[in-house]
Amino acid sequence: MPIHLIRDTLQMTLTTDELGRGYATRRIAIPEHKRNTIESIEVFNDQGSAWLSNDEARPEPVGYQLFISPYPMQPTLENFGPSAAELLTGVGQMAGDGNVLYKEQAMTNLSQFAEQQVNKIWYSRFPSEPLGSTVTNTWYSPHLYITVIVWNAPITDVQLKFSLFIRTEQKSCNLAESSMGCYREFLDSQIRKLSEMGTMYELGRIDGYTFPMWKYGGIRPELMIDGTTALRYYNRVAANANQDMTTRGALQAAFEGSTKMVDYDEAFGDEAANLPSWIQLLDVAGVTAGAIRPYPPPLKYADNGNTLMF
Numbered sequence: 001m002p003i004h005l006i007r008d009t010l011q012m013t014l015t016t017d018e019l020g021r022g023y024a025t026r027r028i029a030i031p032e033h034k035r036n037t038i039e040s041i042e043v044f045n046d047q048g049s050a051w052l053s054n055d056e057a058r059p060e061p062v063g064y065q066l067f068i069s070p071y072p073m074q075p076t077l078e079n080f081g082p083s084a085a086e087l088l089t090g091v092g093q094m095a096g097d098g099n100v101l102y103k104e105q106a107m108t109n110l111s112q113f114a115e116q117q118v119n120k121i122w123y124s125r126f127p128s129e130p131l132g133s134t135v136t137n138t139w140y141s142p143h144l145y146i147t148v149i150v151w152n153a154p155i156t157d158v159q160l161k162f163s164l165f166i167r168t169e170q171k172s173c174n175l176a177e178s179s180m181g182c183y184r185e186f187l188d189s190q191i192r193k194l195s196e197m198g199t200m201y202e203l204g205r206i207d208g209y210t211f212p213m214w215k216y217g218g219i220r221p222e223l224m225i226d227g228t229t230a231l232r233y234y235n236r237v238a239a240n241a242n243q244d245m246t247t248r249g250a251l252q253a254a255f256e257g258s259t260k261m262v263d264y265d266e267a268f269g270d271e272a273a274n275l276p277s278w279i280q281l282l283d284v285a286g287v288t289a290g291a292i293r294p295y296p297p298p299l300k301y302a303d304n305g306n307t308l309m310f
Helices: 173-188 225-233 248-258 277-282
Strands: 002-016 021-029 033-045 062-069 079-083 086-089 104-113 118-126 144-151 159-174
Touching: 002 144, 033 062, 033 173, 062 118, 062 159, 079 104, 079 144, 086 104, 104 248
Parallel strands: none
Antiparallel strands: 002 159, 021 144, 033 159, 062 104, 062 144, 079 086, 104 118
């Protein structure tokens, strides 16, 4: 299988804006109509770790994010930082988004501790180092982008020096697969500025939302159908035996009750009608569908007496 080695660097001077933020990107060309699978990826920061501000009295943290993606990374409304007092705003996409093949980030600040200026560094990367040495992501676009987002003091020159080494397995693919893959990656690059991907529950209301039977044990209770109801429903009586008659409205009410929602710890079905929920599977549509037409269409017969079907 052909292995394509990408050895490249991103080396430049970036100047932050009035808010202390900077953005830089670079494009790497890849052969077209290929299915590229990353076998390993390594990124080395030749400049060192996250850069300190020129102003040591600056209370805000400084740092960077580096992305490798099929399309340039776009800043979002998300934040990055260990606490509300130490946040970097306008960060790039989450590592789990489809446009991200590799992501690393670091943040540092100067804090007063034991009457000394102590440098604290937070660093993380995706995929992790063990996973980064195995087959991970696949992409089809004929390019890769290196994107670096920087936070530092306003109007400050920051030296970017990153070296990359990527081993990719390249396989030829047909035009349909390549086009669909490129189109999907293009759609993934149209990012959301802010995401809310979870659901919050109050702790006292968790029971009943997800698998509550650990609290009760056993299977969930269900009403059983008694002999009288079974005989009346299935009509398994002698031809000359007397039977209790019921109305169509009563049957409709019983079926409606058997399909109603109940609390999570109650038995299925309608206790008043003495019908379990599974009885709805045997529903007679002609009985429970609604009122019978007062004047049904007349039957028409063929010459031999058979009923004509329309």
